[in-house]
Amino acid sequence: MVKLHDLEFEPYISEEEIMQVIDQISETLNKDFGNKNPVFLGVLNGSFMFASEIIKRFNSDCEISFVKMGSYEGTETTGNVKTLLGLNQDLKGRQVILLEDIVDTGNTLVEIDQILKQAEVEDYKVVTLFFKPDAYKKDIPVQYKGMDIPNEFIVGFGLDYDGLGRNLTQVYKRK
């Protein structure tokens, strides 16, 4: 059990399970993008740990960039996704692999979709470690999903509750 601010969280997904899922995703990404010199685009803050593990396992040429988006306060989305740090690299004509720690309502994805279309990328695919099928209400395809999870608030492995918990190496859910 861990306590973050006022809330208690219990162990939910082990580090071992997370690494197995990351190995599987990486195998597919190596097959699908091996000779394409893709740009991995991580969505900060939450994706930093996942992005690091994926990029370490990619065996061919690639580039790495980040954007920083934010919309959650406490355990709820505000519904208002802010671009806190935008693209700082020309992605025109590039193959982009978007790296998300979690796709929940899809609000963040909709915002990034606009950013990538405006940047005139050749194509982009979405990779997410966690996906909440019961919460996702958007049409943007999510091609690579590590793990489907129920509609519950989780922390750890990059995901926070009001700033705390990102450093936890496994995932916890609300008790």
Ligand SMILES: O=P(O)(O)OC[C@H]1O[C@H](OP(=O)(O)OP(=O)(O)O)[C@H](O)[C@@H]1O
């Ligand atoms: O599908 P959605 O409902 O939009 O939720 C997904 C987003 O929520 C989290 O980011 P958050 O806004 O909490 O910012 P953070 O990554 O800095 O924690 C997470 O990292 C995703 O980017």
Ligand SMILES: Nc1nc2[nH]cnc2c(=O)[nH]1
């Ligand atoms: N920490 C955290 N951030 C999120 N952003 C969207 N869904 C979640 C969640 O379940 N936990």
